[in-house]
Amino acid sequence: MRATLQTLMLNLQHAAYQSTPGAAIYDYGPQGKGPLGQYLRPTTEAEAEKRRPDFERLSAELRERDPGTYSAWLADFEFWRAGELSVRMPSVDAYEKRDEEGLRIFRGHRLVNTRESAPWFDDQEQKAFVWKCRRCDFTGHDGDLIGGRRCEAGA
Numbered sequence: 001m002r003a004t005l006q007t008l009m010l011n012l013q014h015a016a017y018q019s020t021p022g023a024a025i026y027d028y029g030p031q032g033k034g035p036l037g038q039y040l041r042p043t044t045e046a047e048a049e050k051r052r053p054d055f056e057r058l059s060a061e062l063r064e065r066d067p068g069t070y071s072a073w074l075a076d077f078e079f080w081r082a083g084e085l086s087v088r089m090p091s092v093d094a095y096e097k098r099d100e101e102g103l104r105i106f107r108g109h110r111l112v113n114t115r116e117s118a119p120w121f122d123d124q125e126q127k128a129f130v131w132k133c134r135r136c137d138f139t140g141h142d143g144d145l146i147g148g149r150r151c152e153a154g155a
Helices: 005-018 045-065 067-082 142-147
Strands: 024-033 038-042 104-106 109-120 123-133
Touching (some): 005 045, 109 142
Antiparallel strands (some): 024 038, 104 109
16 A cells, blocks of 8 residues: 555655764663653664665655655755754655745745754754745744744735
């Protein structure tokens, strides 16, 4: 049975992250906190290499099934992968709804990834990419979008 497009995007997101050397992953041990000893550590080259075939397979499937979403996401993913890995990786499904110019559509906004980062809410350690609307003055990360206002220019 073939996975839904939404499941494919979620699996690709997971494989892309895990196939990136240096990306922070949770592990458990005596140096961690809480009852399970959870802590963050970077993905090793060997761990990333093991996940690479999954990433390649899922990339090929999304490229075949939804080439527009794949190409829109890939550019920002490659930028993230080559840069500061402490920034939240761009979500694959965020690129699914686009306008005729390829800009991300969310709550009426026409968004472009500025490729700048800002703290994710009050967490100064975790950052996210900043999106800017081409139609109004909105600027913020995904969390701001979800809880934010609709585009005033699109009303």
